[in-house]
Amino acid sequence: MSQNATSKHSPCTELEYAALLAENRLLQSKNKHLVDYVREKTNKLLQVMGTIVLKPEELDDATLIEFDPIGIVTESFTQILANLRKTNLKLQLAHQEIQAIFDSVGSAVLVLDPERKIISFNENSRTKLFSGITDFSGITDFSGKSCREIICQHRTTESQCVHSMVIASGHSEKCIGWEFGDRYYDVIGQPIKNAEDILTHVVLVYNDVTEHRRNSHALQRALVETMEAKDQVDGLLKSMSDGLIASDAWGRVVLMNAAAEQLLNSNLELCIGQSLPDITAIPMLKDYLEMLMLGSADHSADFELERSDGKVKTYQARSSVLLKNENVKGYITFLQDVSREREIDRVKDEFLSTAAHQLRTPLASVIGYSELIMESESLTAATLNDYISIVYSKAEQLSEIVNNLLDISRIEAGHDLMICQAPVEVEPLIDEALAGFRKIGHKHTLEVNLQQKGVLLNVDRFAILQVFENLLSNAVKYSPNGGIIKIEGVILDNYYQLSIVDHGLGMTDKQAAQAFDKFYRANASNTAISGSGLGLTIVRYLVESHSGKVWIEPRSGAGITIHITLPLCL
Amino acid sequence: MIPLDELVRDIRGKVCPSSLLVALRNINENIEAISQGKLILKIITDSRDAMVTIPNAARNMGLESQVEKLPEGHYMLSITKDIEV
Numbered sequence: 001m002s003q004n005a006t007s008k009h010s011p012c013t014e015l016e017y018a019a020l021l022a023e024n025r026l027l028q029s030k031n032k033h034l035v036d037y038v039r040e041k042t043n044k045l046l047q048v049m050g051t052i053v054l055k056p057e058e059l060d061d062a063t064l065i066e067f068d069p070i071g072i073v074t075e076s077f078t079q080i081l082a083n084l085r086k087t088n089l090k091l092q093l094a095h096q097e098i099q100a101i102f103d104s105v106g107s108a109v110l111v112l113d114p115e116r117k118i119i120s121f122n123e124n125s126r127t128k129l130f131s132g133i134t135d136f137s138g139i140t141d142f143s144g145k146s147c148r149e150i151i152c153q154h155r156t157t158e159s160q161c162v163h164s165m166v167i168a169s170g171h172s173e174k175c176i177g178w179e180f181g182d183r184y185y186d187v188i189g190q191p192i193k194n195a196e197d198i199l200t201h202v203v204l205v206y207n208d209v210t211e212h213r214r215n216s217h218a219l220q221r222a223l224v225e226t227m228e229a230k231d232q233v234d235g236l237l238k239s240m241s242d243g244l245i246a247s248d249a250w251g252r253v254v255l256m257n258a259a260a261e262q263l264l265n266s267n268l269e270l271c272i273g274q275s276l277p278d279i280t281a282i283p284m285l286k287d288y289l290e291m292l293m294l295g296s297a298d299h300s301a302d303f304e305l306e307r308s309d310g311k312v313k314t315y316q317a318r319s320s321v322l323l324k325n326e327n328v329k330g331y332i333t334f335l336q337d338v339s340r341e342r343e344i345d346r347v348k349d350e351f352l353s354t355a356a357h358q359l360r361t362p363l364a365s366v367i368g369y370s371e372l373i374m375e376s377e378s379l380t381a382a383t384l385n386d387y388i389s390i391v392y393s394k395a396e397q398l399s400e401i402v403n404n405l406l407d408i409s410r411i412e413a414g415h416d417l418m419i420c421q422a423p424v425e426v427e428p429l430i431d432e433a434l435a436g437f438r439k440i441g442h443k444h445t446l447e448v449n450l451q452q453k454g455v456l457l458n459v460d461r462f463a464i465l466q467v468f469e470n471l472l473s474n475a476v477k478y479s480p481n482g483g484i485i486k487i488e489g490v491i492l493d494n495y496y497q498l499s500i501v502d503h504g505l506g507m508t509d510k511q512a513a514q515a516f517d518k519f520y521r522a523n524a525s526n527t528a529i530s531g532s533g534l535g536l537t538i539v540r541y542l543v544e545s546h547s548g549k550v551w552i553e554p555r556s557g558a559g560i561t562i563h564i565t566l567p568l569c570l
Numbered sequence: 571m572i573p574l575d576e577l578v579r580d581i582r583g584k585v586c587p588s589s590l591l592v593a594l595r596n597i598n599e600n601i602e603a604i605s606q607g608k609l610i611l612k613i614i615t616d617s618r619d620a621m622v623t624i625p626n627a628a629r630n631m632g633l634e635s636q637v638e639k640l641p642e643g644h645y646m647l648s649i650t651k652d653i654e655v
Contacts, residue, residue, distance in 0.1 A: 046587045046590070046591075049587075049590065049623065049626075049627055050622075050623060050626055050627075051586045051587045051590050051619070051623040052586055052587055052619075053587070054587055054588075058585075058588055059588065067591070069591050072591050072594050072595045072598060073591070073594065075594075075598040076594045076597065076598055076627065076631060079597075079598070079601055079631040079632070080627075080630045080631050082632070083630065083631050083632030084630075086632060087632075
């Protein structure tokens, strides 16, 4: 305001005016100080808030005072401080939580600085890592010590040191199965970085994996043993000639061996999970398996199956129930080829039946003629003699049958007949056999033609005598009309071949092939010719016991020739 | 979920630090409602600096802020209650 203007409108004296001017200047100066102070403090607060300073042109002094930025920022700071207090509380809680975890965690935990100095450690570090250190016994606080001196004691190389690895990489690192004393640890190193991303600490966590490692090794061993056992079981199953099917408690197939696959013409892949009765179309087997599922199956069942080669085989299905705590856990079903057993049963039955039949005929004669002798008082001496001769003859026949049956029984049972081989001259042996026939065989002409004289056989004398007698007996019996019976002998290579040639009823080729079977009689319909059907079976066994052979050469309608080979005494 | 009240403040034309001070004054005036989760303070600004300074200040005060670019080319800052972790 100018002086002239003041003197024009104010009645004040010059002095008063001067005083007012001075007061005005003072007030203005104070006001400027105040505004500057506000600006300075506001700017400082704004800088703390992270923004730029207030420019005078942005807010003039009057607006600045009215806007009250200090008030605004101060109030915000109040809120910021409250938030900081809240955050601090949270941090404090978090710190306590971390400390609790740090102390209670099962692993040993070390916090190290970049120079490997121990900053802190938990209780497990003391018990697991520090307790065995004798050099530092008595020391309770390991803070500030180097982990390399205390724990590793310079035994761990730089490349194995997890701390070094973390320092080098700046990332998490680990060492698996680090050996310390008699224990093993997985060591995990974790870097801790500050706000500037500079690594300030390394946390090392030592997880004791000793038990895990031992269990793992034990498990591995058990696994290997299990695999070996499985291989053995697999091998066993594969090598089993019997079929085997394993099923669960509900009868669903879980396992099947190769033999069962072949029998059922299927495979495990197709059958797995299927119900037992559904895996076969063989009626008797299907019925058995259905009954098994119903719990009412017999112990076993036979079924017949035609093989790919056309042969019909008899199989037996039998099952075992797997129980655990009296509960059914599954079934094991075996399919066994019982063709041979069934054949043996059949032959045994047939043998008994035939033997009984063979014995009954001569026995009936013995009983019949004995009764006649006992009951008839008026028999002439000649008739009585005839009857007694018949009884004697039939008794001899019975004796022969019984002897043959006993021989066959021993052979069938696998009990070898005693064969004692020794040098035996062939010609006297034949003469001995022929002696009996020369007495009774008045209708037959017996000719012996041996190419070499004085030949020694390496045979059991009594066994081969039995062979000769059997063969000569057959030749005589089956030549009912008499005729020439030739006995020919010749040395061939390193054995002796003896041939008995008759001119009797003869045989067909088929009959010749079956002639050595038990109870086989080529002319069974001819009841006039007695015989057990066992003689040639015994002959074959005795000859084969000397490593020899026997065979029949039929001459249709003109008798037969039986050849045998016997070992020479070399 | 209860719908929140919204308070929209358009401070376009203001630059820092004025934009920050205006934002702080609005936050201070409504701090209780915002902290309780009853109010969202929406600040429309065209100052890029404010995109940094206002969210920083809000975070220090324990609040959450989200920035959304509007089709007109300016920004909308939503100041809300902090999400507790």
